[in-house]
Amino acid sequence: MLTSYRAKGQVYHGCLWVLKRLAAIVGAGQTRFGDHPDLSVKELFAEAYREALGSVDKGLDAKKIKALYVGTLGVGGYQIGNVSAALADHVGLRDVAAFRVENACASSSFALLSAVQGILSSQYDVVLVAGVEKMRDMSSDRAKYWLGVSGDTEYERLAGMTFAGHYAIMATRYMHEHSVDKKYLSMIAVKNHYNGSLNPKAQFQKAISLEEALKAPSLAYPLNLYDACPTSDGASVLIVVKAELAKKFTDTPVYVTGFGAGSDTLALHDREDLTGLRATRMAADQAYQLARIKSGDIDFAEVHDCFTIAEIMAYEDLGFAKRGKGWLLADDGSTKLSGRIPVNPSGGLKAKGHPIGATGAAQTYEIFHQLRGTADNPSRQVKGAEMGLSHNVGGSGATATVFIYQR
Amino acid sequence: MLTSYRAKGQVYHGCLWVLKRLAAIVGAGQTRFGDHPDLSVKELFAEAYREALGSVDKGLDAKKIKALYVGTLGVGGYQIGNVSAALADHVGLRDVAAFRVENACASSSFALLSAVQGILSSQYDVVLVAGVEKMRDMSSDRAKYWLGVSGDTEYERLAGMTFAGHYAIMATRYMHEHSVDKKYLSMIAVKNHYNGSLNPKAQFQKAISLEEALKAPSLAYPLNLYDACPTSDGASVLIVVKAELAKKFTDTPVYVTGFGAGSDTLALHDREDLTGLRATRMAADQAYQLARIKSGDIDFAEVHDCFTIAEIMAYEDLGFAKRGKGWLLADDGSTKLSGRIPVNPSGGLKAKGHPIGATGAAQTYEIFHQLRGTADNPSRQVKGAEMGLSHNVGGSGATATVFIYQR
Numbered sequence: 001m002l003t004s005y006r007a008k009g010q011v012y013h014g015c016l017w018v019l020k021r022l023a024a025i026v027g028a029g030q031t032r033f034g035d036h037p038d039l040s041v042k043e044l045f046a047e048a049y050r051e052a053l054g055s056v057d058k059g060l061d062a063k064k065i066k067a068l069y070v071g072t073l074g075v076g077g078y079q080i081g082n083v084s085a086a087l088a089d090h091v092g093l094r095d096v097a098a099f100r101v102e103n104a105c106a107s108s109s110f111a112l113l114s115a116v117q118g119i120l121s122s123q124y125d126v127v128l129v130a131g132v133e134k135m136r137d138m139s140s141d142r143a144k145y146w147l148g149v150s151g152d153t154e155y156e157r158l159a160g161m162t163f164a165g166h167y168a169i170m171a172t173r174y175m176h177e178h179s180v181d182k183k184y185l186s187m188i189a190v191k192n193h194y195n196g197s198l199n200p201k202a203q204f205q206k207a208i209s210l211e212e213a214l215k216a217p218s219l220a221y222p223l224n225l226y227d228a229c230p231t232s233d234g235a236s237v238l239i240v241v242k243a244e245l246a247k248k249f250t251d252t253p254v255y256v257t258g259f260g261a262g263s264d265t266l267a268l269h270d271r272e273d274l275t276g277l278r279a280t281r282m283a284a285d286q287a288y289q290l291a292r293i294k295s296g297d298i299d300f301a302e303v304h305d306c307f308t309i310a311e312i313m314a315y316e317d318l319g320f321a322k323r324g325k326g327w328l329l330a331d332d333g334s335t336k337l338s339g340r341i342p343v344n345p346s347g348g349l350k351a352k353g354h355p356i357g358a359t360g361a362a363q364t365y366e367i368f369h370q371l372r373g374t375a376d377n378p379s380r381q382v383k384g385a386e387m388g389l390s391h392n393v394g395g396s397g398a399t400a401t402v403f404i405y406q407r
Numbered sequence: 408m409l410t411s412y413r414a415k416g417q418v419y420h421g422c423l424w425v426l427k428r429l430a431a432i433v434g435a436g437q438t439r440f441g442d443h444p445d446l447s448v449k450e451l452f453a454e455a456y457r458e459a460l461g462s463v464d465k466g467l468d469a470k471k472i473k474a475l476y477v478g479t480l481g482v483g484g485y486q487i488g489n490v491s492a493a494l495a496d497h498v499g500l501r502d503v504a505a506f507r508v509e510n511a512c513a514s515s516s517f518a519l520l521s522a523v524q525g526i527l528s529s530q531y532d533v534v535l536v537a538g539v540e541k542m543r544d545m546s547s548d549r550a551k552y553w554l555g556v557s558g559d560t561e562y563e564r565l566a567g568m569t570f571a572g573h574y575a576i577m578a579t580r581y582m583h584e585h586s587v588d589k590k591y592l593s594m595i596a597v598k599n600h601y602n603g604s605l606n607p608k609a610q611f612q613k614a615i616s617l618e619e620a621l622k623a624p625s626l627a628y629p630l631n632l633y634d635a636c637p638t639s640d641g642a643s644v645l646i647v648v649k650a651e652l653a654k655k656f657t658d659t660p661v662y663v664t665g666f667g668a669g670s671d672t673l674a675l676h677d678r679e680d681l682t683g684l685r686a687t688r689m690a691a692d693q694a695y696q697l698a699r700i701k702s703g704d705i706d707f708a709e710v711h712d713c714f715t716i717a718e719i720m721a722y723e724d725l726g727f728a729k730r731g732k733g734w735l736l737a738d739d740g741s742t743k744l745s746g747r748i749p750v751n752p753s754g755g756l757k758a759k760g761h762p763i764g765a766t767g768a769a770q771t772y773e774i775f776h777q778l779r780g781t782a783d784n785p786s787r788q789v790k791g792a793e794m795g796l797s798h799n800v801g802g803s804g805a806t807a808t809v810f811i812y813q814r
Contacts, residue, residue: 079556080560081560082511082556082557082558082801084806085511085673085801085805085806089672089677096670097667097669099521101509103506114506114508114521114524117525118524121523146488149486153486153488261474261504261505263500263504265501266489394489395488398493398496
């Protein structure tokens, strides 16, 4: 891992290195992801909010919070609307600008992006970013509909395409172009299930064998049940402050030093290639440029593994591997907890769970603790990490965000 | 109207007056609001987008657009999701950060707020703000549900409260506290219908008499059909740029010089009073302070008149009249087109229509043309206006925005 030469004021990539602090995370909370039949959206949010407030080392008077950015997909799915105002109201935040940001599966990372921009615009010093979703009490038809509308409707959803179908098309194309066996997809599932088994907030805390992963019931060839993330309930909350104020709240803030957002067509047939996501590459380019780093500088990452193939494509789109070579990282252990660049130490969407709107902020929650060395379970602490990356995808790749974080 | 002493560099309120340009509007488009059974959400957006692009005096290469902020309530109401990416895709915008912002009836004004913050954060030079909604092809039960969830659910909606019911409660309390007759509410309807009769983009282009307004069928006492805005289809688009770049696109930009966002409880029974909206007062205070002006400096305004009582409360909450005295402005003609401070020259939500997500950006569309002196119909041009205000409310007052605009 890269270490001290990146310290502020050192020469790096031939230039004087000055850490570019765009905003700071000083607190974070997350419910366990999974099945919460007894908790409403408001209660899930409140639980994560209380943890986030309590995690601010030097304390935070909630009255200082001036904006709330909530990422959630499911309005109507849980009977309440005006969601951001409703959640602010529920926890007694009276003086906030309340925004709901919805970008399908990337809702709360776009909420974080708006929040960072709100801070950079000098409008707010302290803001809350939240993600929340309740999917487990929907009928599967309804869940399929809510996910389905995040892809193309006219040519895909109404023709019967499912989300597993989208990624199955990308997987078959990838396997064909690069002569890759399906077992490399399953290796991602095995790794992420192992990581999830160590994470007390993961939906699946159960390691699986490669054999089990390969034998699971098929969803859409080549993807089977263990290639797919589950439906989940959950919430995540971040406390984001102006970088210059961070030390008032904690001696160990985590800084956002880069971010980017990309887009692409919704329909797969309009894309130039199916073996990667243009939106991710666009977001990563912006983020690396803003942080003035290269992909090789990243110590670990939380990436969007809604299906196992998505994680392999992310390796390539984020620059961790060359095009067509991402599957090798699944094979050689580079992205395991103990590897060169651990990916999805939390268990990822695959094992931690994927409550749509909550996922982006939960990736940041994981990175916050990993960079501070405060992972709940020491056995899953990434050692000596200084620079993390989160990557969140909306729908079947029509939008994506990438964030860079540094201690 | 206040004029030249507000010119840049002049002494004003005892201080040196420097126009604070936060962002600039250089183009705007709007579909006619009303019934569009033949146009999809994508097509409505595209129509407003084409008008907006075409309205940029010196031209704009669409490739310069780096972000799209879409305000809309109705995901699911029109079968498509990932809406911001979908709309970008539909008009061929490939390199944008696409955000959907949803704050009930204030969705596109919160989208504008995020966009201005995006510009102020130095992330974007040229962005698009859009509002879009398609309500007319919903069943009335479904429309009632989508509106209903924007108010409180646990204590109000599920107990049978409707949106007309919310505002009827505010109206009866207002009438009781200030001994006001219902006819003053109807005067708002008469004024706004007259303004709508001159606006080729209004849903109702038909003047009504006070007698007609008073005799309309009751909705929820004291509000009747002519006290309520209609359900509408429509779209609106703004082109917003960094203030310093505005003159590259037009010699007559409209600058955003102040903005604010406020919040309140969703449930009416939790509020301190029912005769005004705290969220509006909070947003207005912020906006006036940021623009360094007072309410008396505003030449004209577009305010949120979902029901006639809402416009009277807005007069007071925005400081155009003292508490309890707003109804007098309805009576003395101050807010007519030819009055001291014209309000809702467009016809307002009442007559122009209220396609939920499209309303906020459409208010800005009206102000853009009024401040440039390019109202489509010269008979409704507000004369010599230099400073405009827009006011947009989410739900029954849980959120609100206020923007200040100057030539």
